Amino acid sequence: MIAKFEKVSLAYDAGRDILSALDFNLEEGEFVFLTGPSGAGKTSLLKLLYLALRPTSGRVMLFGEDVTAAPRRALPNLRRRIGVVFQEFRLLDHLTAFENVALPMKVAGVNQGQYREDVRELLNWVGLADRVDARPPTLSGGEKQRIALARALVAKPDLILADEPTGNVDPAMGEKIMKLFIELNKLGAAVVVATHDISLIEALGKPMLRLEGGRLSDASRPAVRKGRRS
Amino acid sequence: MKTAVIAKRFSADEETKAGRATLRRQSLLGRFRAEPLLPEAGAGGAPLTAAIGVMSFLAAIALAGLLLILAASQEWTSELERGVTIQIKGADAAEIAAGAAAAMKVVQSTEGVVEARLLTREETERLLEPWLGKGNVGEYLNVPALIEAQLSDELRENLGPLEAQLKAAAAGAVLDDHKRWRDRVFAAARSGQALAAAVFALIMVAAGAIAAFAARAGLAANSEVVSILHLVGATDDFIANEVQRRFLVLAVRGSLAGLLLAALVAGLVVFGFRAAGGAGYFLPEIRMGPGAFAILLIVPVALCLVTAVTARLTVLKALSREM
Incomplete structure (x- = not known):
């Protein structure tokens, strides 16, 4: 099992619940779309999944470990198994495109010789082979998004989380990215894509989790809401 | 390259999964060779270098003073110790x-x-x-x-x-074994040494406080960078190493500059003292040999240690409060 949410609620600064009593499982090799209106809690749910937040109540299991109260020292190893494409990219402006993509490998202590080719390959694949030394402030939104995608994939994650990954790229690149996610999913990675793009969800025909008012209100896999896989 | 090929290359195979079981550590040398992950502006930069330079200058002057007092008092008292004076009025x-x-x-x-x-x-x-x-x-x-x-x-x-x-x-003969004089010199020398040591210690405390303040400010200024580093799997140690390395580089620059200036000033004082004929019957000669200058290297070493260790501990403490 990749992730298991048990009655998970989340509130910021003791305010109202952003997420309320969520129950769902994410199995290995699963591909799920996460959708819902703005402010429904999609990004918050992703933050719980990529360990940027801990739930206010309930229990979150990731890769078989209870991360609700896990010590800080246990988190880096879990985070290295997750690749995240942030909606706002979150690149480091003072590093080059190459260095940004290589970041997960560098923090894991891998020698550059072991990942140099991988990084170049990914940058080539996302069409930025000629921008390896460019820094994010000089890049367009679409280029930044592609660098963020390459960074998310470079460490070969078991779980890929993407927040509106096609929002800033042209349709052709968007289709290419989704195809890559599907291929990676076929090879075993679990994928969660948060998006407003209903046409994308319909085109791919993958299961969908719908968040509304912090609750899983509707889904194309009803059993998921009850904590079982459909 | 086709999507399927790149997907195969970047899928988590068994080897990748096995490799993740243990946290890898980069060698110390490797860390120093690598490009810094924290932006230049965030870690104090020039102001911190200047502050450490001033600290180094003051600490070196204090230490040089301590060494000069020690050498002079020893020379003075050893001369006096050997003999007695008989005065006949x-x-x-x-x-x-x-x-x-x-x-x-x-x-x-x-x-x-x-x-x-x-x-x-x-x-x-x-x-x-x-x-x-x-x-x-x-x-x-x-x-x-x-x-x-x-x-x-x-x-x-x-x-x-x-x-x-x-x-x-x-x-009219009076025998003087110089004991009273010698004891006074010893007491004065001890006071001077204690003062110089206290000044040196205070400067180290001040350097530690400045480093802690700069590390906290740097961490706050780079909170987004730190957050991203954490999210891609960086440990607190990794981030603390980055900050420590940055502070160490700044401390080496600042403390060596301060030491050089202090050595120059000390050299000029000694030269000036000699040129003015300060040494003589009453005062012993002031000497600052290569050995004393070598001892002054304690200043940059101590400052670098204090700065780097304080920065590291400050960062680790601050990060421990995060999720």
Whole structure:
């Protein structure tokens, strides 16, 4: 099992619940779309999944470990198994495109010789082979998004989380990215894509989790809401 | 490259999964070779280098002062320790000369006196020059005669009989073993050393406080960078290493610059002291040999250690409060 949410609620600064009593499982090799209106809690749910937040109540299991109260020292190893494409990219402006993509490998202590080719390959694949030394402030939104995608994939994650990954790229690149996610999913990675793009969800025909008012209100896999896989 | 091919390349195979089981650590050398992950502006930069430079200058001056006091007091007291001075006063030059001759006879016949010498009037007058000026000691002044004597340790331990014999031979003879003077010099030197050591310690505390403040400010300024590093799997140690490395580089730059300036100033002071003829009968010579300069290297080493370790501990403490 990749992730298991048990009655998970989340509130910021003791305010109202952003997420309320969520129950769902994410199995290995699963591909799920996460959708819902703005402010429904999609990004918050992703933050719980990529360990940027801990739930206010309930229990979150990731890769078989209870991360609700896990010590800080246990988190880096879990985070290295997750690749995240942030909606706002979150690149480091003072590093080059190459260095940004290589970041997960560098923090894991891998020698550059072991990942140099991988990084170049990914940058080539996302069409930025000629921008390896460019820094994010000089890049367009679409280029930044592609660098963020390459960074998310470079460490070969078991779980890929993407927040509106096609929002800033042209349709052709968007289709290419989704195809890559599907291929990676076929090879075993679990994928969660948060998006407003209903046409994308319909085109791919993958299961969908719908968040509304912090609750899983509707889904194309009803059993998921009850904590079982459909 | 086709999507399927790139997907295969970047899917988590068994080898990748097995490799994740243990946290890998980069070698220390590797870390220093690598490009910094924290932006230049965030870690204090030039202001921190300048502050450490000033700290280094002050600490080096304090340490140099301590070394000079130590060397001077040792030289002074070792000179005084070896001998005694016998002063023979009298109503006139004839009485002084007679007393000096009698005292000299006593001294030379005493067992344990290694060497004894009656200072000439010229030598005695020269001793008074710092107070009276050159050529101002006229014939009318009854300058006491002085005998310098080197004694064996046994005799130094028991000066009573010699003193009594001298009094008997010459009523105006006074034996001075310099003990009171030596004790005063020691006390003054100890106070000077304690003051210099306290200043040195305070400077280290101040350097630590500045490093802690700069590390916290740097962390706050780079909170987004730190957050991203965490999200891609960085440990607190990794981030602390980055900050520590940055602070170490700044501390090395600043402390060496401060030390060089302090060495220059100390060299000028010593040179100036000598050129002005400061050393003489009253003050010992001030010396700053290569050994003393080598000891001053303690300053950059201590400052770098204090700065880097404080920055590291500050960062680790701050990060421990995060999720």
